[in-house]
Amino acid sequence: MTFSYFLTFLVFSPLLGIIVLAFMPRTNEKAIKLVGFLATLPALILSLAAYNMYHTGTDLAEFTERVRWITFGDFGSVDENLFTVFYELGIDGFALVMLVLTAVISTLAALASFHIKKEWKGYYMLFLLLVIGMLGVFTAQNLILFFIFFEVTLIPMFFLIGKWGFFEKEKAAYSFLIYNGLGSAILLIVIVLLFARTGTTNIDALRFLMNTPDAPLVTPISDSLKMGLLIALLVAFGIKLPIFPLHSWMLRVHVEAPPSIVMLHSGILLKIGAFGIIRFGMGIFPEQFTDLAFVLAALGVVNLLYGAFLAFIQDDFKMVLAYSSISHMGIVLIGLGALNEAGIQGAIFQVVSHGLISALMFFLVGVMYERTHTSHLSNLGGLAKGMPIAAGFLLAGAMASLGLPGMSGFVSEFMAFLGLFREWPILAAVGTLGIIMTAVYLLRAVLAITFGRADREFDGLTDIRTFEWAPVLVLMGLIVLIGVYPAVLSQPLQATIETIMLGIGG
Template sequence: MSTFLLTFLVFSPLLGILLIAAISKEDEKNLKRLGILGTIPSLISSLYLYNYYSETNDLSRFAVKIDWITFANLRQFDPNLFAVDYELAIDGFSLIMVILTAVLSTLAAIASIQIKKEWKGYFILLLLLEIGMLGVFTAQNLVLFFIFFEITLIPMFFLIGKWGYLEKERAAYNFLLYNGVGSAILLVVIMILFARIGTTNIEALRHIMTVGGVSLIAPISETMKYGLLLAILAAFGIKLPIFPLHTWMLRVHVQAPPPVVMLHAGVLLKIGAFGLIRFGMGIFPEQFKTIAVFVAVLGVINLLYGAFLALIQNEFKLVMAYSSISHMGIVLIGIGSLNEAGIQGAIFQVVSHGLIAALLFFLIGVMHGRLKTSFIPEISGLAKSMPILSGFLLAGAMASLGLPGMSGFVSEFMAFMGLFKEQPVLAAIGAIGIILTALYLLRAVLSMTFGKTESTAGGASHDINGIEYAPVLVLLSLIIIIGVYPNILSTPLKGSIEAIMLGIGG
């Protein structure tokens, strides 16, 4: 049974899809209930895996491998040669990402009570998106990873284009165009590796590319290795996104419905970081060492560019979009430091920003639903008309700017500590972005919560209420727990980070 748990975890949202497909599209109440319930099995499975890992420090028993596709009859030489198997596996890093995905999927489904039309199609696409995201983090070969990666694009395109705001179609096509280019680049990398090495198994690739082995069909020159690494950087850099490949993301953050942005900012952007760490650093460690400073420079550019642009925005969604670009710069800074503190900080930042961004975009959705706007100059006095929402909004801003005792502080501290150890001048320049983060967040939040009260719509009855408390309280609790007790993440990550450091010779 344990070998099929990962398969159940990844594909259990299909149960929800089938049940939703069987009921009337007009049955709003049951469609929303099934949409939420469809995410629960994956959530329970992921928490079980975390509990099992905490007790045994081993997840190898859950790995599954089934013969799937064979491209040549070479099994007498090597049973894995030119074969693509159905392979799922999980380690500490992917476990954390799976839990993040499962938690945010459930909370996004709860937040989707705001959706006003065509609930049947919406929840089917939302659950399909969850399958793709869970599959990305558990796939154990590059072909399966690519398939799940592509699965995430299809529902996102329709979720943005159908249920988004005024310029939703443009945002959807921009999303598809940029991510499609990234997918094409990634596919070329996978094809070259498969043709040259004869396998797409991630562990086998890591071993062969770093140690060497008999499965190497055709030698890969150093020049080709650098070319493949740069292609991986471009493919996942679009997803992260790295400046200047970021413009599509701004439109998605502004035009997509808030529950979808919760998943986009909280999980989908993090696939970029996951890919850079898992494949860039994992498969090409020697080559990655030589471009680490370049990656750190890109991180500082992201951090400062996003912070400066966020400082001058009047649309709160754009403030948060540029904030995401800035915070992804911290991920690059941590990766580029190429030491244990920095890499751990980068992964912490992936999780921390996922939770904080989901919290703030959920609150933006609630606020927009009440006031019909998120344009900062049109909003003021929320502290009087919506005191609870205002309090949570300020708490989210404090977490995002790195208040001690919250997850943002831990991740930023470790990432910068890693970079200060290797590149102190670059780290000092990047630290300016931390100051700017406080400026743009406090400017936006305080101008909306205080100021003139005449422009504020609604009364106390419009404050956050009912089931809307669930996403806020869960996300804020997790942000504080990680900030106060970071070992909840660092313990599962220990083995993964040790493997990365061993690969790069750290």
Template sequence: MNSIILSALIFSPLLGMAVLLFIPRVQENTIKLTGFLATLPALVLAGVLFIQYMLGIDPVSFSEKYSWIALGAVKITGQTLFTIDYELGADGFSLSMLLLTAILAVLAAAASVHIKQSVKAYFLLFLLLEIGMLGVFAAQNLILFFIFFEVTLIPMFFLIGKWGYLDREKAAFHYLLYNGVGSAILLIVIILLFAMTGTSNISKLAALIQTSDGALSQGFQLGLLLALLLAFGIKLPIVPFHTWMLKVHVEAPPSIVMLHSGILLKIGAYGMIRFGLGLFPEAFHSVSYLLIILGLVNLLYGAFLALIQHEFKRILAYSSISHMGIVLIGLGALNEAGIQGAIFQTVSHGFISALLFFLVGVMANRLQTTDIRELGGLAKAMPIASGFLMAAAMASLGLPGMSGFVSEFMSFLGLFHVQPELGAIGALGLILTAAYLLRALLAISFGQKKREYGSPADLKWYETVPVFVLVLFIVAIGVYPNILAWPLQLPIETILQGMGG
């Protein structure tokens, strides 16, 4: 108890931010190197924690708790109500997300080599964004979670609005508007829970809510759950709250979309699992069928729309919507296979989408376009990049031996167990996924060359290394799923026990 390793992990980027303040703006290469190096301590610490957990060390030893804010002195059963502590902790699920975040932050920093203007300000905001993302997955009370959640909004707004493409400002304001509404709903839920229970500690809330003599009626719990699902559904996003995400994926710089698609969307899934399912397991049964329907809508709508797009970034944006439908399907199944599949999909899609957008950044930098109507013959011009693009597409469509297959298989296994008819409908989405990804891959890599773009350089060593690392993780999870299944075993068992399973 009260180890400081989680705090060190979360706030380690502050050291890099402090160093950046003293580097002149004109020294862009030094700034980029410093920004990249500043992401490494979090990766080392996250790796150490994950390895220790895999070796059997009790995650309680990682936790931290310090007195922070006392708002009242009313005592019930000897405990002070209305206090907010600084509480950090981790289990197998949150450690997996922390490690995913740290890995993608390092690789996105490497992809930021293509940033050309205001590099110092870019990396300051980039590192602040990393602090918020790491804090979200380690927070052990709702107030602290909300603070870190909000920390991610401001840097993302500026990173999109200043360093994005032509329509970047509109995309930034759409992002802020939708996510601001989601944050407001989440804050209302947190305030209501805090006011009625006197605590914001996640474990205590779960225990209080699930007691038969709790202060929250079943109807009120259902209302809070629906509000939480709406708040995190905007973040995920659930159709029809997805239009902002399309703009961000197209207009934001690819290095930032790596984090947005790989991590920030997953905060929506994490919130649904950790707070929706974790705090309101009984009420969750009431909305499970609705989640399956919404998941199918996401899956099929995203796949159909991706099939008719020409801009590769927009294809990947609709692909993300479709793949987040698999998370909803797994959660709606409410069984071990489904929940495991949903969490696997959360992690797996993080790696796959980051790989795809890393390669998008390379194409945009070399060819000045990502429109598949203007591309073609890339397999001859950039064979290494094309090979990795093929690997990424195969992972995304669920090729056996890659992480996408495991997550999709488990989610649909859970769905077929409870709703085989809906599972058969959802399988159509998997076929469409293969169709739109293979269509884009053929057009980009093997299609007829549409315009002259010279002889673009293939992946350089500093680009090949991050791409190879991402492929390595995707294949590792696909070939040996236990590397992820084992740390998730206890959190999933805890969730199932809360559901009475």
């Protein structure tokens, strides 16, 4: 049994919503929000179905689809596939996990977007376009297609930040555009160079060609050029992740973008950076990656500590979370730099776990902002009295984030550090400082919000209500599920990790 067009339909299903929205009157707020939400459901259902099929024994390779698309040059007489870009989608265990994560968070973010106050039509159309881009990134089987989906996320984000964001929204939008534009530009050079020299952009084919001596290339690629390509890849995805010192844009986005968009941004878009490093950096250039592992691990520790210390002194809770994201992405790098099975597994776990946690946290930020119109620690305080349930979830989210056993954050941090201690104990020992700092800054911030003293009183706060229950419950449920039963993740990831380990010869 094969599933032709299953993935195509999954990825492009939000397009239906965009088309319906295009014909709706601009002012019909309720209907627009409903359509926007419903349009995210097919992707969710299909991705869960795919997950279910995988568990009942379907081979993921059966989802692969492949159609001829663009042919450059006229090499039909030599090899008809030379310089041909295929439209090819497919998934492996890692991609499947990311797909489910994307679909879940997108649906929840669509719910969170009910808080949006103006121009719902344009908002939801761009929102759905963004979802298409994110789903596509994880299913693309060649670099050009990956790049196209990658750029598709860029444009809607620019508008969503610039139009629906907070006070300095346009500046944040430009900052986002320029940094990510540069990142994409570097990525594009790498992709085009690989394409021009090998005549293909298929990821599996490239993995083979780059790691087979005397492979038939159009023009040879020297070892130093490979190293250059890997470094370029790391910079390109490092901007996205972000790796210190390429992070300043993402602080602005976290603070200025509407919270529902930050759920997607922090929950998924940043993870594309990690996905790219694992898929392309490790996958295509394993040999060179091994040489850079220590640098990466060290950068990871820097990220972890830098983020943690700066998060400690922030007054804006959104800023705390932004630095916390930097800090937590450090753990991804640490895991990858360790370059052993535990480390890589920890890194991927962290990708998923942080996606869920940050989505939850930013949803709660949105909920609080909706009621109090502030996110500053000095203004907030005593929310446990006015909105006890929201405050409770906030605390629980913080616990997951700082790695309380039984929640997803613990599993990932534990494994990443396990991996690093095995390779570079001293570096890992320094890194553990960051874990302590995480507890300190998160508790400081969250306690200030829930129990702290406010400089003004909020009257008549309403707690979590109606549609707001779904995101908090689902996200918290998943966080706990991964915490107590990590096999839901580790099982699909196993094959991917084995392939990677095979590549780096571990």
